[in-house]
Amino acid sequence: MTFSRRRFLGAGAVAGVASAFPRPASAAQGKPVGKPNILLISTDQWHHNAFGFRGNSNLSTPHSDRIAAQGVEFTKSYSADPVCAPARTSWLTGRMPNEHGVIGNMDRMIDSIPDMGQWFGRHGYETVHVGKWHTPGRDPRRSFEKYCGTYPAGQYCDHPVADSAQSYLLNRRSDKPFLLHVSLMNPHDICQIGCLRPGNGNPLPEEIELPPLPENFSARPLEPGMLRWKVRSSFRRMASREWTEADWQLYNWIYYRYCETVDASIGRVLDALEASGEADNTLIVYTSDHGEGLGSHGLYWKAFMYEESARVPFIMAFPGRIPEGTKNQDIFVSGVDLMPTFCDVAGIPRPEGLCGENVLAQFESGTRTREALVTSASFGGRMVVDDRYKSIRYKGDKVKQLFDLQNDPGETKNLAAEIPDIIARHEEILTEFESGLTPHSPEVRWTG
DSSP, X not given: OOOOHHHHHTOOOOTTGGGSSOOOOOOOTTOOOOSOEEEEEEESSOOTTOSTTTTOTTOOOHHHHHHHHHSEEESSEEOSSSSHHHHHHHHHHSSOHHHHSOOSTTOXXXXXXXXXXXXXXXXXXXXXXXXXXXXTTOOGGGTOSEEEOOOSOHHHHHHHHXXXXXXXXXXXXXOSOEEEEEEOOTTTTHHHHHTSOTTTTOOOOTTOOOOOOOTTTTOOOOOOHHIIIIIITOGGGGGGGGOOHHHHHHHHHHHHHXXXXXXXXXXXXXXXXXXXXXXXXXXXXXXXXXXXXXXXXXXXSSSSOSHHHHBOOEEEEOTTTSOTTEEESSOOEEGGGHHHHHHHHHTOOOOTTOOOOOHHHHHHHTOOSOSSEEEEETTTEEEEEOXXXXXXXXXXXXXXXXXXXXXXXXXXXXXXXXXXXXXHHHHHHHHHHHHTOOOSSGGGOOOO
């Protein structure tokens, strides 16, 4: 099996997607500035360090780098739950998975909870979603005024999705401000490779310069049984048991190529925004639903709470309000923060019951509202992270994990038995956070 960069960068198109929106004469140019527009650009399964601006020489991401150069990167950003549907539903609702009901990819969202498209549509915004949806039980056509779906493989659909967003931005007539979610698929296509043996035992092409294995590739700290049984022993990961180190390196090389393809799609959207005349009045947020293991701890894909899976990029740009090219290493950010942040920026009320915080307000005031962050994961997992330590536990599992992220960023040594007072403090934080949630049924209230 051989791969070339051209194969990935030359991804095909789905006929008709780019013309999903009409193309009348644009009314955007010269439109009076009113409420700000909101542009959410999301990717799927993006490792938090897979950017050129972060010094990663294994790939080139000029357009993601553009967003970072225009605004602020928040380094303490985590998925609300590192699986596609739970994380995405938390974006749309500002609620945790045990509140909105999407605990796994096949669960259905609670009907009574409003989503972002519905809420902003009720409050004077033109709402548009293009690309991946993946919020089970919620019809996007009843949530967003304009909706254009996607084929479930990024190499075929991401460029057409970007073209659809481009068409909307350049040809829209409405005087309303817009809420536009451009939901791109890659680098999620790496999941297709994860079911195979990447190199298939064959010699690799000499022109491929493989990335090195992560430093914590061999790290196996004491793990909860749920992580060992449900993640490491998953039938979908059985192929990796036969992988050589070269297979792992090739997996990572392919992953970076998928990142580059979707980065090109991001560039199309940014170019269209600038050409539309709306850029100066638009808040841009770039994020991903979850990360990617890339071999750290001998794991790939997602659904676990090591940093590689749980951390996600979060970049925010807003001309005149956010200084260009800045980095924030203080504020904790979660996927549930999108809804309250967007509502406050738009000057509209928040829906009841949100558990998130306004990220922009914290950045502008220089005062954070959280001293620690709580997230969840499949199979009853919870994570608490503070300025130094991160704890992980699963419901009913006696094994807990505690990592010193300051001195052990690769999470190689489980300190839970050595520092019980930190575990106890994190349990208090978790209990307090959970007490403020509204689970959709008593059965899903997490009690440790």
